[in-house]
Amino acid sequence: MSSDVNAIHIENLTKAYRIGSRQAEYQTLRDTLTDLLRLPLKRLRAFSPRAVDLADEAYPRVFALNQVSLTIKEGEVVGLIGHNGAGKTTLMKILAGITEPTAGQAVVWGSVGSLLDIGVGFHQELTGRENIFLYGAILGMRRTEISAKFDDIVAFAEIAPFIETPVKRYSKGMRLRLAFSVAAFMDPDILLVDEVLAVGDAAFQRKCLRRMGEVSRTGRTILFVSHNMTAVKNLCQRVIWLSRGQVVQDGPADEVVAAYLKSLSEAARDHVWPDFEAAPGNEHIRLHRAAVHPHDDADAETITIETGFTITIAYWNRKPGAVLGLDIAVYNAMGIVVFNTRPPADTLWQNEPLPAGLYESKCLVPGHLLNHGVYRVTLTVVANHQRPIYQHDEVLTFEIQDIAETREGWFGNWQGVIRPEIPWITNRLSDNVPTKD
Amino acid sequence: MRLGELWRYRELIYFLTWRDIKVRYRQTILGVAWAIIQPFMTMVVFSIFFGELAGVPSDDIPYPIFAYTALIPWTFFATGLNQASNNIIGGASLIRNIYFPRLALPIASVFGAVPDMVIAMSILLGMMVVYSLYPSAVALVLLPVFLALAFLTALGVGFWLSALNVQYRDIRFAVPFVIQFWFFATPIAYPASLLDQPWRTLYGLNPMVGVIEAFRWSLLGSGEPPGPMVIVSALVTLTVFVSGLYYFRHMEKSFADVI
Numbered sequence: 001m002s003s004d005v006n007a008i009h010i011e012n013l014t015k016a017y018r019i020g021s022r023q024a025e026y027q028t029l030r031d032t033l034t035d036l037l038r039l040p041l042k043r044l045r046a047f048s049p050r051a052v053d054l055a056d057e058a059y060p061r062v063f064a065l066n067q068v069s070l071t072i073k074e075g076e077v078v079g080l081i082g083h084n085g086a087g088k089t090t091l092m093k094i095l096a097g098i099t100e101p102t103a104g105q106a107v108v109w110g111s112v113g114s115l116l117d118i119g120v121g122f123h124q125e126l127t128g129r130e131n132i133f134l135y136g137a138i139l140g141m142r143r144t145e146i147s148a149k150f151d152d153i154v155a156f157a158e159i160a161p162f163i164e165t166p167v168k169r170y171s172k173g174m175r176l177r178l179a180f181s182v183a184a185f186m187d188p189d190i191l192l193v194d195e196v197l198a199v200g201d202a203a204f205q206r207k208c209l210r211r212m213g214e215v216s217r218t219g220r221t222i223l224f225v226s227h228n229m230t231a232v233k234n235l236c237q238r239v240i241w242l243s244r245g246q247v248v249q250d251g252p253a254d255e256v257v258a259a260y261l262k263s264l265s266e267a268a269r270d271h272v273w274p275d276f277e278a279a280p281g282n283e284h285i286r287l288h289r290a291a292v293h294p295h296d297d298a299d300a301e302t303i304t305i306e307t308g309f310t311i312t313i314a315y316w317n318r319k320p321g322a323v324l325g326l327d328i329a330v331y332n333a334m335g336i337v338v339f340n341t342r343p344p345a346d347t348l349w350q351n352e353p354l355p356a357g358l359y360e361s362k363c364l365v366p367g368h369l370l371n372h373g374v375y376r377v378t379l380t381v382v383a384n385h386q387r388p389i390y391q392h393d394e395v396l397t398f399e400i401q402d403i404a405e406t407r408e409g410w411f412g413n414w415q416g417v418i419r420p421e422i423p424w425i426t427n428r429l430s431d432n433v434p435t436k437d
Numbered sequence: 438m439r440l441g442e443l444w445r446y447r448e449l450i451y452f453l454t455w456r457d458i459k460v461r462y463r464q465t466i467l468g469v470a471w472a473i474i475q476p477f478m479t480m481v482v483f484s485i486f487f488g489e490l491a492g493v494p495s496d497d498i499p500y501p502i503f504a505y506t507a508l509i510p511w512t513f514f515a516t517g518l519n520q521a522s523n524n525i526i527g528g529a530s531l532i533r534n535i536y537f538p539r540l541a542l543p544i545a546s547v548f549g550a551v552p553d554m555v556i557a558m559s560i561l562l563g564m565m566v567v568y569s570l571y572p573s574a575v576a577l578v579l580l581p582v583f584l585a586l587a588f589l590t591a592l593g594v595g596f597w598l599s600a601l602n603v604q605y606r607d608i609r610f611a612v613p614f615v616i617q618f619w620f621f622a623t624p625i626a627y628p629a630s631l632l633d634q635p636w637r638t639l640y641g642l643n644p645m646v647g648v649i650e651a652f653r654w655s656l657l658g659s660g661e662p663p664g665p666m667v668i669v670s671a672l673v674t675l676t677v678f679v680s681g682l683y684y685f686r687h688m689e690k691s692f693a694d695v696i
Binding site for chain 2: 134
């Protein structure tokens with residue numbers, strides 16, 4: 001569907017945020033006034049927006065986007081993938097006009113509709129009907145346009161009986177459905193969608209994705225941020241992979257997603273910190289290694305839904321006599337803790353004062369347990385069974401692959417947080433079929 | 438200034454205003470009566486303490502209607518200003534996630550204060566009948582001009598304070614004080630005629646002085662017809678409005694990053 005006409009053109013786009021300085025917090029008037037007295041010349045622009053001066057080395061800063069250049073043609077449906085903090089949302093916000101780049105430029109042809117967070121414009125005291133009009137207006141729709149689409153929106157959201165009820169009486173799921181439905185009927189030339197599909201129940205998610213597919217077939221340009229690789233592959237022809245504010249790869253969806261997943265398993269599946277001084281940790285412990293591997297074959301690249309896998313944590317205990325316990329929580333892409341585990345009491349070294357030294361614990365997770373998807377592991381070290389002394393978020397990230405090639409449903413998602421192998425039995429009870437007469 | 442964009446989003450201003458009005462008196466027993474109770478009770482208290490006990494002059498007009506007439510535009514101004522200066526902060530999640538002209542928020546806040554003013558005016562009509570005070574036709578024609586001045590003043594100061602509020606949360610604490618001080622620096626409980634010239638003209642540097650005095654003149658015929666003092670006030674209003682508009686426009690680029 002894509003044409004040769006540009007929809008988005010980005011050149012050397014850079015967004016820097018200052019860190020460590022007071023900009024991160026709310027500036028109080030007193031701070032500005034005292035700065036003004038102390039450094040009158042430097043602070044003459046103190047009342048201006050705190051633009052980050054790229055030439056000013058005095059301030060530590062972090063680049064949410066660093067010299068990104070790319071062009072998107074009219075009608076293209078482009079997926080944007082990468083870790084949290086890779087710059088995906090910042091890029092969307094610049095394109096939507098919510099925030100300004102520090103350097104470089106982004107040109108957008110046509111109207112832009114953005115769906116970056118869902119339902120932020122809702123007012124709890126207003127009814128569903130009233131909120132449809134309010135939220136629609138916030139999204140830039142005209143009143144006549146909203147009226148014309150009103151019935152479709154209500155039907156899509158499946159909230160017809162509650163349309164005159166204040167939104168504060170809605171369940172969270174109903175609110176999300178209503179918000180997505182209003183946004184789904186926007187008619188911009190360019191649609192920016194950020195991860196919002198990870199809302200609602202599975203059936204509604206599928207409906208949202210189907211709607212996105214419909215919209216994309218009308219020739220609209222869509223930029224779609226998601227951690228759901230199956231959805232990305234199904235919706236987008238082209239995928240851009242961002243990491244640390246830069247484009248790592250830009251190309252056909254299958255290629256880029258495959259490369260991204262491979263990097264996930266390589267980079268985040270096995271961390272070794274050989275140098276004690278540089279290892280993460282604190283005065284109690286230091287990490288030496290964190291790894292995830294399939295049980296039987298440590299070199300195998302992929303973990304599938306059938307493979308059992310081992311989570312290995314190696315650490316130095318620095319306090320002789322400490323009674324330590326490891327606690328592992330595995331989160332799925334929606335941020336749900338799928339399971340949380342600690343070594344049982346009869347495990348060697350468990351509940352015993354540990355002499356200083358290097359220890360390794362392995363957690364053996366069986367196959368046929370988790371559904372496919374990306375998982376994050378958080379490690380907590382607990383002293384004396386109760387006091388957390390160290391926590392490391394996302395110490396590991398890994399992907400579990402689906403082994404079946406085809407699935408019912410067009411984007412091929414097998415539902416469920418877990419995917420156990422469950423025995424079934426079917427028997428023929430009788431050869432007699434009652435007939436009506 | 439990209440004001441054309443604001444025009445395209447006029448329906449958003451309409452809906453934001455409508456939301457503010459609709460939500461304001463939800464779950465209250467007295468509801469919209471609050472719009473009358475506030476200025477009316479203030480008028481009663483003022484009439485007792487300032488009018489009767491202290492004997493504050495009121496330009497030869499019965500004190501209750503003298504004070505109430507001034508309280509109408511003042512309450513409108515104070516409500517509008519207060520709402521406008523907090524509206525950007527209140528809409529933080531909107532600002533972070535959706536693009537729309539940010540000016541729509543303070544503008545809708547001030548529009549949202551209009552219905553209360555209209556309701557409060559109904560009491561004024563009753564008081565006019567009671568005191569047999571009727572405005573002249575000429576003066577009445579000018580009334581919308583003075584209301585527009587009150588509107589622009591609230592909006593101009595609202596632009597400044599709402600933009601500053603994003604960067605400096607001190608503003609949130611300062612606004613109630615500012616409004617209180619401003620109240621006593623404005624001839625609401627007393628007439629501007631307490632001051633002799635040239636001080637009276639200079640007094641017009643407080644833009645609400647011109648608004649209140651002109652408002653009272655057009656409805657009650659009190660004081661003198663709009664002269665140098667009102668002109669000074671109008672000029673100050675325009676200056677605050679235009680500079681506030683520029684400052685807001687200049688700052689809004691960083692709202693999403695700072696808020």
